[in-house]
Amino acid sequence: MIHHFSDTDLRAHFRNLAAETVARRAEGCLKEGRLDRDSWQELSDAGMWRLAVPVEWGGNGGTWWDFVAAFEGIASGGRDIGFCLSMVAQAGLIRSLLIYGDEEQKGYWLPRLLGGDVGATALTETTGGSDVTRIATSATRVEGRYLLTGHKDHITNGPVADVALILGRVPERGEHDITLFMVDLKDRGVQQGPVEDMMGNRTSPTGPIALDSVAVETKNIVGAIGGGIEAIYNTISLDRLLYGVLAAAYLDPLLDEVLDYTSRRHAFKVPIADHQYVQGRITDAKFAIEATRWVSYGALDALMQNSPQASLMCSVAKYHAGETLKLGTETALRVYGHLGYMEGPHARAFRDALGTVIAGGTAEMQRKNVFNQMRRLAISATA
Numbered sequence: 001m002i003h004h005f006s007d008t009d010l011r012a013h014f015r016n017l018a019a020e021t022v023a024r025r026a027e028g029c030l031k032e033g034r035l036d037r038d039s040w041q042e043l044s045d046a047g048m049w050r051l052a053v054p055v056e057w058g059g060n061g062g063t064w065w066d067f068v069a070a071f072e073g074i075a076s077g078g079r080d081i082g083f084c085l086s087m088v089a090q091a092g093l094i095r096s097l098l099i100y101g102d103e104e105q106k107g108y109w110l111p112r113l114l115g116g117d118v119g120a121t122a123l124t125e126t127t128g129g130s131d132v133t134r135i136a137t138s139a140t141r142v143e144g145r146y147l148l149t150g151h152k153d154h155i156t157n158g159p160v161a162d163v164a165l166i167l168g169r170v171p172e173r174g175e176h177d178i179t180l181f182m183v184d185l186k187d188r189g190v191q192q193g194p195v196e197d198m199m200g201n202r203t204s205p206t207g208p209i210a211l212d213s214v215a216v217e218t219k220n221i222v223g224a225i226g227g228g229i230e231a232i233y234n235t236i237s238l239d240r241l242l243y244g245v246l247a248a249a250y251l252d253p254l255l256d257e258v259l260d261y262t263s264r265r266h267a268f269k270v271p272i273a274d275h276q277y278v279q280g281r282i283t284d285a286k287f288a289i290e291a292t293r294w295v296s297y298g299a300l301d302a303l304m305q306n307s308p309q310a311s312l313m314c315s316v317a318k319y320h321a322g323e324t325l326k327l328g329t330e331t332a333l334r335v336y337g338h339l340g341y342m343e344g345p346h347a348r349a350f351r352d353a354l355g356t357v358i359a360g361g362t363a364e365m366q367r368k369n370v371f372n373q374m375r376r377l378a379i380s381a382t383a
Contacts, residue, residue, distance in 0.1 A: 178229050
């Protein structure tokens with residue numbers, strides 16, 4: 001049991017565990033373009049997914065603050081952005097079930113996810129991208145169950161997941177028909193993959209999930225029929241702020257490494273740390289890291305408090321996450337110069353970072369959400 005650990009203990013515990021598991025296998029998984037299922041299972045066995053889950057559902061009875069502390073440790077010690085993006089997807093799915101699942105759904109699906117099954121949340125389709133209201137996947141009611149048909153694209157964990165939360169339509173309900181379905185991806189009619197050939201984050205397999213008349217029992221509809229959009233907008237908020245947590249925790253040790261290098265590398269007879277332009281790059285990265293960390297903490301607090309500002313704050317955290325990861329990894333590449341540009345950890349980190357300005361909702365979509373939330377809050381204030 002680890003629920004009695006302090007946040008500092010949790011970070012250290014999972015940082016050390018990730019250093020012995022994720023970090024050691026990351027290179028091999030990268031070359032093979034696969035999720036590190038061995039490390040995933042070891043982290044699951046260590047109780048990672050139980051941290052924020054109530055005891056009655058097999059968890060440790062902690063909060064999402066406990067999860068964030070452990071996640072920071074994994075991001076710091078594991079040194080694999082892709083693996084962490086797969087974790088973000090799993091966390092969002094678990095939170096969805098905790099909030100919107102009924103007792104039977106929690107009792108069936110949560111033990112699988114806590115025990116090491118990999119989950120996916122399948123929202124996007126080719127026609128809609130980040131605009132999930134344009135989905136075409138639909139379910140038809142036949143003999144007391146639903147037959148779900150559609151094609152989901154660019155799904156994190158999609159090619160390798162065991163279970164998925166699928167966003168689809170129930171046309172018989174009319175205008176408000178978007179609904180969430182829990183699906184076992186080993187069921188008949190499901191086809192996963194192939195894995196997309198991405199420029200980065202290759203340890204987080206991403207790709208399509210095709211559904212051809214997949215039978216879904218009514219008991220596996222999560223929340224109310226027609227309540228899918230509200231549920232998804234709520235639960236993906238956690239995903240967004242976790243990108244910010246990842247950015248700060250991943251970049252902390254990288255910036256320490258860069259700082260050490262600037263003291264050892266000399267140019268014009270002095271350490272490059274003495275050059276103001278180098279100091280400027282490093283401090284810009286530090287400013288961005290701390291801003292991202294604390295806005296992400298603020299977003300988590302707003303989410304836990306059900307604050308009207310929660311959605312806005314989570315989008316701010318997601319926006320800063322992508323920009324900060326890009327800045328931080330580019331800083332390392334620039335400071336290391338030709339060594340950074342050569343194929344290796346710094347070039348790889350930069351490629352992985354570029355993906356985060358798109359994954360989880362593009363930077364442009366975060367701006368749109370923040371603007372819409374600002375308008376909504378302004379209207380509420382004057383009503």
